[in-house]
Structure formats: structure tokens, C-alpha cells
Amino acid sequence: MLHKDFEIAVNKLPEEQRKQKPDQDKLGFGQYYADHMFTMRWNRQDGWHDAQIEPYGNISLDPAAMVLHYGQAIFEGMKAYRSNDGRILLFRPLDNFARMNQSALRMCMPRFPEERVLQALKALIYLDQDWVPSEPGATLYIRPTMVAIEPHLGLRSAEEYLFYIINSPVGAYYSEGFSPTKIYVEDSYVRAVPGGVGFAKTAGNYAASLKAQVEAHNKGFTQVLWLDAVEHKYIEEVGTSNIFFVINDVLVTPPLGGSILPGITRDSVLKLAEEWEIPVEERRLTIGEVIQAAEDGSLQESFGTGTAAVISPVGELTYCEKTYTIAGGGIGPLSQRFYDAIQEIQFGAREDSQNWVVPVC
CATH class of the missing domain: 3.30.470.10 (Aminotransferase class 4, branched-chain amino acid transferase, N-terminal domain)
Structure with a gap:
């Protein structure tokens, strides 16, 4: 009612x-x-x-x-x-x-x-x-x-x-601000399952993620990258963000399948990418594909998206105790471009072509 x-x-x-x-x-x-x-x-x-x-x-x-x-x-x-x-x-x-x-x-x-x-x-x-x-x-x-x-x-x-x-x-969500983060790929614990509540912003989702997050923090990592709960190989999302990869000049992100949050910033990035004519693929991708791209040099950059941090460049990805450096450990050009554009729209410093901004006063 x-x-x-x-x-x-x-x-x-x-x-x-x-x-x-x-x-x-x-x-x-x-x-x-x-x-x-x-x-x-x-x-x-x-x-x-x-x-x-x-x-x-x-x-x-x-x-x-x-x-x-x-x-x-x-x-x-x-x-x-x-x-x-x-x-x-x-x-x-x-x-x-x-x-x-x-x-x-x-x-x-x-x-x-x-x-x-x-x-x-x-x-x-x-x-x-x-x-x-x-x-x-x-x-x-x-x-x-x-x-x-x-x-x-x-x-x-x-x-x-x-x-x-x-x-x-x-202020900034991460203490390092808009600086590259260190991400740990979690392949033991799971966050959400198909048919569950992974797409809902409900308290239990975050409680379930705490154990892996604490362990990752204790190892010096900023956040956890979750894999799917069934095969433990498909990329899902970071603890507080959706995740993007730039592979061979294509912006790739996992699709919304019910187990990840439909992020507002994620959607904003996709709409800006369309406006800027950047090739985009919303598809399932495995951690193996990401690691292979990191090894052969086709993984150009990666970043998380979320309301709290906006854009979080990923400088390092650790999987199976091996660390892979992304974008030379720095901020990739697309990460910077999306961050600048979204922040400028949010603060009223850029034309709002998507009509996203709502004035309070």
C-alpha cells in the first residue's frame, strides 16, 4: 500500500x-x-x-x-x-x-x-x-x-x-583517495548465489562479506574481488563496487544476473561509454581470462565503480598468491576520464547531457 x-x-x-x-x-x-x-x-x-x-x-x-x-x-x-x-x-x-x-x-x-x-x-x-x-x-x-x-x-x-x-x-571513502587500490581475488568464500539476494542492497549481503574482507585487509589489500558461487571462476563484483576491465581497448564488465548489485555508478559509466563511443561488452568473464590478459599485456586497466568512491582504479590484483600489476600500478586513462566526468557532472561543473542532476537549492 x-x-x-x-x-x-x-x-x-x-x-x-x-x-x-x-x-x-x-x-x-x-x-x-x-x-x-x-x-x-x-x-x-x-x-x-x-x-x-x-x-x-x-x-x-x-x-x-x-x-x-x-x-x-x-x-x-x-x-x-x-x-x-x-x-x-x-x-x-x-x-x-x-x-x-x-x-x-x-x-x-x-x-x-x-x-x-x-x-x-x-x-x-x-x-x-x-x-x-x-x-x-x-x-x-x-x-x-x-x-x-x-x-x-x-x-x-x-x-x-x-x-x-x-x-x-x-571525504574520500578510501584513505588513499583516488589512487590505485590493491585487490585480492577471493576463491574460497562466496558472497551471493543465483536466485538469492545478491542484487538487493540488504544488510545480510554485507555481513556475509566481512570474513573475507577482514582477512584481505589483514594481508594489506584494499578490497576483495568476488567470484561466482557455483564454479568459483566467473568475475562478479568487488566488496563495495562493481568492476570493469579494459582488455584490448574494450570496456568489459560482468552482466547483471541477479547475484551482483545493479550499481548506479556502473550504469553511469556504461551510458557515458556509449556517449563517447567506447566499445563495451557486458558479459561473463573468468578470472583465468583476466589473468591471461594481465600476463600477455592486453589488460590495460581496471577500476571499480560505486557511490562512495565513484571510480577506484585497480593497481594490483592478487590471485592464488600471485600479484599482477595493472596499468603500471597507476591510474589508467579511462579510469581518470570517467572519474573526472562523473565528478564534474555531480558537482555541476560539466554539461549534464543525461539529465542526471537534481537540484535541492
Whole structure:
């Protein structure tokens, strides 16, 4: 049930109670939170209701809340950008909300009215506009989340949900910033299986990836590259990103087959590649093919794509304890071109030929 006409109440935090803004040169990622958040609730009787912008604060859950026992939790990652002329811009927000609704369907959770929630998000950001960083490269990270809050022990879909949005000023996702990353190819653990929930941005997917990620980090790697769960040979995605390879001047990326996330940045890269007339192949490719291309010199570069880091050049790939250097360990020309173009569009410094940018104010 979608209640498109719900009212949005606003409860502002008094000025004297608002938090001191952090130093924009030391933001890190996900450490600070803006003064307000948006919340709304759903139940089977009333649909979406109690929509409000309120002071950022703790959420009270019954110990029997179903999210804690059966894992009905989904989220999204978006950003707001401050342009050089002071405007605040969003990048493809309705695409994020549409993807979140697809996650909701997969997890047996209620869909929400995307346009109305976008209006609420704009109002929330406008209220906390001083939290949108002005330093180059810094942004306001936006985290919409939905969790099952009905208190019930027994496996079924919940009948009560909380949806909320919190905002966090952030710097670079990786400590190295836009620099080549070191990727470890995981051939033991698996992230997702065909027919599962790999395409949904649900909390359990990320919990399942932590063991491999921790082990990779302990070995000095930035991220894990996942292989398919059946044959352990087909490339899927990196822990926080979709993955691209440039092989013999062709941009190659795994297809969306239900076990990888349909990334918004991934789609942006594909659309820009089409606009720039760059040859693209969305196809299954094996780790063996990638290693062979690295050995014979036809692998020219590789990069990950995601909202948090935008473009993450891959400088090294390690598989079966052997390390392969990519693009001389540096940043490839296509990685740089996509990074520059997407960032310039997001910050309003380049013509938005795809109509991706949505102004807040």
C-alpha cells in the first residue's frame, strides 16, 4: 500500500542544541551525522504514515523486533554535492529509490512513494544545508534505510516497518583517495548465489562479506574481488563496487544476473561509454581470462565503480598468491576520464547531457 498524500511534519532542533560542524579536511567516512533525520512508518492498516523530519537521535526497538532476528533490512547510498556557485545537487536520486524499492520487493518489505520521499529528502537537506561540505571532493553522504520493527518471534515477513534517512558529511571513502587500490581475488568464500539476494542492497549481503574482507585487509589489500558461487571462476563484483576491465581497448564488465548489485555508478559509466563511443561488452568473464590478459599485456586497466568512491582504479590484483600489476600500478586513462566526468557532472561543473542532476537549492 502506497500512501502518496502523507503529510510531512517538521520538528526542528533549536539552534543552540545543534552540533558543531567537523573540520572538512578531516571528515573521513561515516563518522559525523547532520542535525536532523527523516522518518516514517508503515503498517498493514495505515500504510505509510507519521512522516516527519526530526532531530537526529536514537531509535528504540523492541528486543523482539523482527529485523534483529530475521534480517529484513535494506538501505541505499547516495550523495549531495555543493557546486562552485553554491547550489546543492543530487545525482540520480530517483534511480536509487527505484533500486531500493526493488530490494524491498525481494525482501518482502513495502515499497514507498519515490517522488514523495525525494521531496522529503530535499527538505531534509535544505534544513541541514550547512552540513553539505564545500571543500573540493567532500560530499554529504545520504543513507536511506528500512527495517522491520514489528515485535514477533516466528519466521514470516513483518507487518510494521521503519524507514529513515540520515546524512553524513564525508571525504574520500578510501584513505588513499583516488589512487590505485590493491585487490585480492577471493576463491574460497562466496558472497551471493543465483536466485538469492545478491542484487538487493540488504544488510545480510554485507555481513556475509566481512570474513573475507577482514582477512584481505589483514594481508594489506584494499578490497576483495568476488567470484561466482557455483564454479568459483566467473568475475562478479568487488566488496563495495562493481568492476570493469579494459582488455584490448574494450570496456568489459560482468552482466547483471541477479547475484551482483545493479550499481548506479556502473550504469553511469556504461551510458557515458556509449556517449563517447567506447566499445563495451557486458558479459561473463573468468578470472583465468583476466589473468591471461594481465600476463600477455592486453589488460590495460581496471577500476571499480560505486557511490562512495565513484571510480577506484585497480593497481594490483592478487590471485592464488600471485600479484599482477595493472596499468603500471597507476591510474589508467579511462579510469581518470570517467572519474573526472562523473565528478564534474555531480558537482555541476560539466554539461549534464543525461539529465542526471537534481537540484535541492
